[in-house]
Amino acid sequence: MDATVGALAASLGGEVVGNPDLAITNALALSKSGPESITFLGDETKTRELINASAAAIFISRSRVEELTDELTAKHTFVIVEDALDAFIATLKQHRSERARPQIGISPQAFVAESATIGEGVNVFPGAYIGEQAVIGSNCDIHPGAYIGDGSTLANDVTIHANVVIYFDVTIGNRVIIHAGAVIGADGFGYRFRDGRFEKIPQLGTVQIHDDVEIGANTTIDRGMIGPTIIAQGTKIDNLVMIAHNCEIGKHNAFASQVGIAGSCTTGDYVRAGGQAGIGDHLNIGSGASLAASSGHHKDVPAGETWAGAPARRLDETIRIVMAQGKLPEMRSTVRSLEKQVAKLTAEIKQLTVNQSEAA
């Protein structure tokens, strides 16, 4: 990517504010930017953070042009575009020569059961395994070492990364991406305690992953005991997350890494959970609720609320408690001092009373 700011702007339909002749040889994040690089003003970045940027030029979204000050335009060259991040990513992709999706078809080093159905344009890489009666839609990639169990069904444009394991009878929607090492459909953790030992309860349900879900590396989603565990459309799940049997996760949820959701929970739509949040079994998390990182839940969370802490409470309550906790050692000595003062006052009053009655 050797270009001028002007050429870059032209190729992206952008407008230059500043010097169009600056040379651009790299696209870098704001904090890493240097001479001859272009960067961008991210949605969550404030324009005043740009003042010390050492980038040659900066993409800015048209909707934020009014935030540009004379100080900023004096110091930097800007490229006004429809969307700064989109323009930056397009530039980055020009710079990094991305590999085209290969078209290898079914590798002779893969195993595909005779009764499996493979759609058009599918890649099944060496070492992948596709079981009996499995159905793979069109344009799916089944990467090396991935395992698709008997009777499992993938819709179209699904990406199954290396060493993913999908047990039997799981259904996967369109455009789903499952990252390496994730395990979908292992047995739920269900036992009865009888005669001094745990007796396994057969886990006869399955898992349904709906369209546009993305699942992170080494995440595990267990099959239901009777019915399906469900991950509804558009939900995004980070790495090392646990979703236990019988859960029904709503649409467009986002769970950060190491979140754990125990059995038979339900969530509404647009629920968010921060890293390492834990949700006890049989709970309902209402639509639009947010669970803070590290929070531990053993109560339902009403729709739209943000909860934090362990045990979790409404965020405002938790903040008040945490603030008060910080003052606890001080408060403890205040209470001790109050005890002494009150004892002293009690003695003094007693004396005053005695004096008064003697005087009377």
Place this chain on the structure above:
Amino acid sequence: MDATVGALAASLGGEVVGNPDLAITNALALSKSGPESITFLGDETKTRELINASAAAIFISRSRVEELTDELTAKHTFVIVEDALDAFIATLKQHRSERARPQIGISPQAFVAESATIGEGVNVFPGAYIGEQAVIGSNCDIHPGAYIGDGSTLANDVTIHANVVIYFDVTIGNRVIIHAGAVIGADGFGYRFRDGRFEKIPQLGTVQIHDDVEIGANTTIDRGMIGPTIIAQGTKIDNLVMIAHNCEIGKHNAFASQVGIAGSCTTGDYVRAGGQAGIGDHLNIGSGASLAASSGHHKDVPAGETWAGAPARRLDETIRIVMAQGKLPEMRSTVRSLEKQVAKLTAEIKQLTVNQSEAA
């Protein structure tokens, strides 16, 4: 599964209370039940929860028949059986055509070292790897991509799911089930800090998994430094659990997902740990102890006790503390108010004392 309640009851040796002619086309969980479905009264379900069930019929265990009220029998048809869950599962299995265990023997697409010993009735699926001197007992399933290291030994009827990794010299007991992606016998996290860097301490021990243990997907159990890490008979471990080197886990423990147990811990029998519980190194958790979800332990837990919180304390203490924490902000303002009142009282008493001495 198209049958009448009467036919179903007859096939399971059950007794119908209500209408034996109702048609049954499905077996569903209580909360999902609908017309033409049969459900069951689970061990942890109360009979009053049945009143709004929309199932055609309900399995109930003989031991709970006395809980049936006239209201319930007026509304629903019941099938009295020895064990409601067992009957329900039997019905479910009739409904879902389970696949028979395949008999593929040793796949030509698997790797089996010449010095390995493979028992009778074993399946070694494509892409599985069995190392030198490994011993596989009879009727084991080694699923695709599973790795059995050199010198590791499996007893009989063991199920190793896809992409499990068992390092060298690990021993696995009878009827053990290890779910996909679990790693048994990786090096313990042992280093010496010398000359400004961490120097690896060789991990020369191994792992012993005893009979009837089940291990969840993507769980990791490290090999001991000198001796074995041990998981004793009947213990059940959920997904994404970490058991560090040198731990000796007792019999019939149950660990929910994302539990972490640091190095050299010991547990008695029948220990239970809720999701995400963390146990510091070199601790002992006594027999029958329960560790709450999200609890963080840095002290031994005596046998039979339930501990919760982080840092963990006895459950009753933790509950008192958590309740008091909820009142902390209020208590803080009470203390502030007390300070003011005491200051005022102090001043008033001072004045009273002055007045008194003047009057005297």
Place this chain on the structure above:
Amino acid sequence: MDATVGALAASLGGEVVGNPDLAITNALALSKSGPESITFLGDETKTRELINASAAAIFISRSRVEELTDELTAKHTFVIVEDALDAFIATLKQHRSERARPQIGISPQAFVAESATIGEGVNVFPGAYIGEQAVIGSNCDIHPGAYIGDGSTLANDVTIHANVVIYFDVTIGNRVIIHAGAVIGADGFGYRFRDGRFEKIPQLGTVQIHDDVEIGANTTIDRGMIGPTIIAQGTKIDNLVMIAHNCEIGKHNAFASQVGIAGSCTTGDYVRAGGQAGIGDHLNIGSGASLAASSGHHKDVPAGETWAGAPARRLDETIRIVMAQGKLPEMRSTVRSLEKQVAKLTAEIKQLTVNQSEAA
């Protein structure tokens, strides 16, 4: 390993204090030691813990000889060596016949892309996959089922255990060890919320793992969005750890299992984190800082400090707060009692004042 203490000491250049004719048939940890076994005094073990050891003999480092008391030498035979642990491990290795590193070259059951470069002395085991333009340095082991993505580069003497997944364009330094099931270079968890759904932000960066890093089983390290996620030299990472996109981890850090580090964090050198510690995004953890097990961080941690708790604070503050929390229920009743006492005093003073003014 059948030897006398004397022969063992001679082979290791050690000096016997006690009976050199004792027979040694085993090397065991202190807590497991028995007759005919040799054990060692570990760095963190106190000499008084040796008094009840049932080992025949004990290795002790020369630097700690002065700690030997008459009572100890009367009871046990010691072997003085340069370093007790080193001597013990050497003995253990004699005892356990370690397998030599095999020299299998490239297995015909592995997949190696034609454009890949494989160094001298490399083992590529059955079921391993090496992508286009990948470069494998000399003397590396790529174990069964491991996946090296297109364009990824391994330096020399690297060990990639079974079923590890390394996505494309990742670079791995010399002597790096990656344990089974770890995933390096999966997409960072990056989305924009637009039009009611999460839109994937392409993750165009990579991962750089520097020399002498060790990564535990089933750990995940995501690729950067724009630049690289970096793990600097000598850092050791335990199992099931999550390191999110854009993190830059310093040299010689040590992270225990289940630690989670959110996106764009930086750490200095010699940072340590206990099990299950969680670090929020965009934080900096200063050199030499220690994060306690189970701690939850949402603020930067200054260099050299130890922080604990959730939300985390300086260890001394956290200890004071935790101690005070233990006294909270008691303090709560003290405050209640103070309220009553103050109310009573207020009434008494009012009465005294009335009396006084009447008397005046």
